[in-house]
Amino acid sequence: MNTAILSRRKFLKQSSAIVATFSLAGPAAIAQQPARPALPGGLNNNRMLDGWIRINANGTVTVHTGKCELGQGILTALAQIAADELDVSYERIEMVSADTARTPDEGMTAGSLSVENSGTALRFACAEARGMLLAAAAQKLNVAVEKLSVADGAISASPVRVTYWDLIKDINLKREATATHKPKAPSQHKVIGKSLPRRDLPAKVTGGAAYVQDMRLPGMVFGRVVRPPSYRAMLASVDEAAAKALPGVVAVMRDGNFLAVAAEREEQAIKAAQALRASAKWNETPDLPPGGTGGAALYEHLKKMPSRDMVISTKTPAAVSGGKVTSVEAEYTRPFQAHGSIGPSCAVAQLKDGKYQVWTHSQGVFPLRTDLAKALKTPVANVTCTHVEGSGCYGHNGADDVACDAALLARATNGRPVKLQWMREDEFGWEPFGSAMVMKMQAQLDEAGTIVNWQHEIWSHPHSTRPMSNPAGSFVLGGWHLENPAPPAVPNNSPQPSGAADRNAVPLYDFPRQNILLHYLTDMPVRTSALRTLGAYANVFALESFIDETALAAGVDPVEFRLRHMKNPRARAVIELAAQKAGWKPNAKGDGSKGRGIAFSQYKNLACYCAVVAEVTVDRAGNVKVTRAVSAVDAGMVVNPDGIVNQIEGGIIQSASWTMKEQVKFDRQRITTRSWADYPIFTFADVPAVEVHIINLPNERPLGVGEGSQGPTVAAIANAIANATGRRLRDLPFTAEKVRVAVS
Amino acid sequence: MPDYNLRVNGEQRTVRTDADTPLLYVLRNDFELNSPKYGCGLAQCGSCTVMIDGKPARSCVTPCSASVGKNITTLESLGTIDKPHALQKAFLDEQAAQCGYCTSGMIMSAKALLDVTPKPTEAQIKQALAGNLCRCGTHNRVVRAVQRAAGVAVKGA
Numbered sequence: 015m016n017t018a019i020l021s022r023r024k025f026l027k028q029s030s031a032i033v034a035t036f037s038l039a040g041p042a043a044i045a046q047q048p049a050r051p052a053l054p055g056g057l058n059n060n061r062m063l064d065g066w067i068r069i070n071a072n073g074t075v076t077v078h079t080g081k082c083e084l085g086q087g088i089l090t091a092l093a094q095i096a097a098d099e100l101d102v103s104y105e106r107i108e109m110v111s112a113d114t115a116r117t118p119d120e121g122m123t124a125g126s127l128s129v130e131n132s133g134t135a136l137r138f139a140c141a142e143a144r145g146m147l148l149a150a151a152a153q154k155l156n157v158a159v160e161k162l163s164v165a166d167g168a169i170s171a172s173p174v175r176v177t178y179w180d181l182i183k184d185i186n187l188k189r190e191a192t193a194t195h196k197p198k199a200p201s202q203h204k205v206i207g208k209s210l211p212r213r214d215l216p217a218k219v220t221g222g223a224a225y226v227q228d229m230r231l232p233g234m235v236f237g238r239v240v241r242p243p244s245y246r247a248m249l250a251s252v253d254e255a256a257a258k259a260l261p262g263v264v265a266v267m268r269d270g271n272f273l274a275v276a277a278e279r280e281e282q283a284i285k286a287a288q289a290l291r292a293s294a295k296w297n298e299t300p301d302l303p304p305g306g307t308g309g310a311a312l313y314e315h316l317k318k319m320p321s322r323d324m325v326i327s328t329k330t331p332a333a334v335s336g337g338k339v340t341s342v343e344a345e346y347t348r349p350f351q352a353h354g355s356i357g358p359s360c361a362v363a364q365l366k367d368g369k370y371q372v373w374t375h376s377q378g379v380f381p382l383r384t385d386l387a388k389a390l391k392t393p394v395a396n397v398t399c400t401h402v403e404g405s406g407c408y409g410h411n412g413a414d415d416v417a418c419d420a421a422l423l424a425r426a427t428n429g430r431p432v433k434l435q436w437m438r439e440d441e442f443g444w445e446p447f448g449s450a451m452v453m454k455m456q457a458q459l460d461e462a463g464t465i466v467n468w469q470h471e472i473w474s475h476p477h478s479t480r481p482m483s484n485p486a487g488s489f490v491l492g493g494w495h496l497e498n499p500a501p502p503a504v505p506n507n508s509p510q511p512s513g514a515a516d517r518n519a520v521p522l523y524d525f526p527r528q529n530i531l532l533h534y535l536t537d538m539p540v541r542t543s544a545l546r547t548l549g550a551y552a553n554v555f556a557l558e559s560f561i562d563e564t565a566l567a568a569g570v571d572p573v574e575f576r577l578r579h580m581k582n583p584r585a586r587a588v589i590e591l592a593a594q595k596a597g598w599k600p601n602a603k604g605d606g607s608k609g610r611g612i613a614f615s616q617y618k619n620l621a622c623y624c625a626v627v628a629e630v631t632v633d634r635a636g637n638v639k640v641t642r643a644v645s646a647v648d649a650g651m652v653v654n655p656d657g658i659v660n661q662i663e664g665g666i667i668q669s670a671s672w673t674m675k676e677q678v679k680f681d682r683q684r685i686t687t688r689s690w691a692d693y694p695i696f697t698f699a700d701v702p703a704v705e706v707h708i709i710n711l712p713n714e715r716p717l718g719v720g721e722g723s724q725g726p727t728v729a730a731i732a733n734a735i736a737n738a739t740g741r742r743l744r745d746l747p748f749t750a751e752k753v754r755v756a757v758s
Numbered sequence: 759m760p761d762y763n764l765r766v767n768g769e770q771r772t773v774r775t776d777a778d779t780p781l782l783y784v785l786r787n788d789f790e791l792n793s794p795k796y797g798c799g800l801a802q803c804g805s806c807t808v809m810i811d812g813k814p815a816r817s818c819v820t821p822c823s824a825s826v827g828k829n830i831t832t833l834e835s836l837g838t839i840d841k842p843h844a845l846q847k848a849f850l851d852e853q854a855a856q857c858g859y860c861t862s863g864m865i866m867s868a869k870a871l872l873d874v875t876p877k878p879t880e881a882q883i884k885q886a887l888a889g890n891l892c893r894c895g896t897h898n899r900v901v902r903a904v905q906r907a908a909g910v911a912v913k914g915a
Binding site: 087212217223227406 | 759775776779780783786787790791792793795796797798799800802803805832833834836837838839842846849850853855856857858859860861862865883884887888890891892893894895896897898899900901
């Protein structure tokens, strides 16, 4: 998800004052100067070699990346790349990630882009450093470079030998990369392509300090925030003194509608927050849309909201063959859905001598720093954000907001660090949800059963309101609630080819005529932002369900129908492999209780290619069980096969949970989803058996997989239910009640 | 505030706090044990799971005063990175985590199962873990890890 990155580029062009600020952070601003040659991946914006790699005298290599570990295994994959390109053993690599004081600014860790961007940068930077070390060795040993060989940092040409660690003073990495040294050919890879175990897991299975939640600093106090009961509630009165008088309370903070407490002990902070909440009187407005507990009213409302209308893609050839056509039309809907991190968001902050240090599990420490500075009304230079892992986020959850809450509260704790974790109800009540969406699909088939016209029309709220989504605003919640607020601004929809609300709405299939339209709903009565895949989950649900509906109208098997309309060979290969591995029987009809369906997408039309075959059983009460999912994925060059399997498999299970169970609920005033009891997700009993088959293409560049399987999964399940029952479900989630109505 | 004597991982520990303080905060903040995690505070997610007298317990809803005189076991007592317990080793061998926030609770629920049912069926494992939520979608790996630790057949292995 690169909204923020794009916005920042645009921003830098427009604002010279901010360029100066950014140049303090490192070489990012240099990239804005026009004469520089483009460099591969993340090197283009962070051009200094020593920004990426340091060779240490103690025989280790420190690799800096602006990307961060979110439980997706990125630091393991990047270390594998660095080890291979530098010719050192994997164990020598130390990773430093996402710190505004220490690492390259690589924007957000999002959009399944980390291996592509940071990985590509490291391949070229490490190849160049290796080349420089070899040149230095050649001079020192008085041997031609071609005669030298390298093994684990030792350069030799028998009988002479020198190590990287001996050569530190002979090379200068404090210069711009040139990308003139070619990374290794895939046949030379020793570590890339292997399923190395994740670096972060040993601590996580033994109770090590692995998360920001586990940080303990000297003198640290515990914080809690007291959020309004509804989005736009105004605080009328609150008894601060009563909360202040409770045992252990260090500070009670009220600033406008922002309320927070700090206490010596965590349970004391929770009790003080409860007391504060109980005494607070709020003025609320019933301004949420109708249909917040289900039904069509929400979607009718969305279609009537004011919108910015845009044509996303259009193909209108001058001449279309005449003849009889069959028209097919259908409308698909998706409710607001939650990230639902298992660990509520948390941050540690300290204010000392006017400088804020914030430890955060934000996906973008640099954009967060900028928006924090706006909320805190302090120069960017006074804020340092350091990434420390949190619970899995799956997009923009409360991570950035809680960082702001902790930083604001740190003003009231006399220099003592404060750890603030959201309660479960804070996370459900205030995390920005994946937007509810409506997708209206229309197609025309010619007499041969070929699609000759395709229309996909979307109604959606924004899918990124992350920090820096629009430089004119600030996107951290606490700042909005202050007496002197730092309000948000309306973010733009990221342009194609990646898109945001329209992500994956442009079909990869070859249709002679197509028209893709977006009604971008800029009012956000319900807070929305990036949930893993942005609009792609819903758009692929609609697109790939509708492909099956048109295949049915054409009387053609769904696999055959897809292949007929698809020229892209890599797309065809994953569709064919998934069908083969699943034992796909063409034109097989479900028996009323069992069925199978297939779906495909290339995430963003840019990242990995993925096809999923889902198998379901349906009982008379409408209970659907997803029994098996077989997937095929082409992610180009494979860096860590098990890492890919874990991501694709996890994506399938998460998407199946969204699809079968998940809907955020609200009344006209408040979000009423506040606990797991209100928001059931998949448990062990629900989870299907999952197979992942990888097509490894070592000569292709690596493609992101973190969001590759969610879109195909929802549509494969919808298609499997239709195959089993003969009835088409178009309204997510597929609860037993809806299935029962459909089949009765 | 009264003092409470708690037996944690075989050691006698003392904490001064209110009677209703959830055991979770005592374990995390007073005894500096990282493994029990705050997830929901309502016994709905299982990430705070520890064992009390051999049974899995949600430390987020267990008052510390109710834990006196009982044996409290957390993940930390199982093994270390250098000498992992069979379950910890199996979770690493199966790479049975993504973010890992739920992992401690998963391992403790599995430990409580294996202590009484050393060779569980797949259905018994899923039943024992029914109250532990995972959001990353690593469920199948977790089941395989428990099977591996128990030395029972791993499907597809």
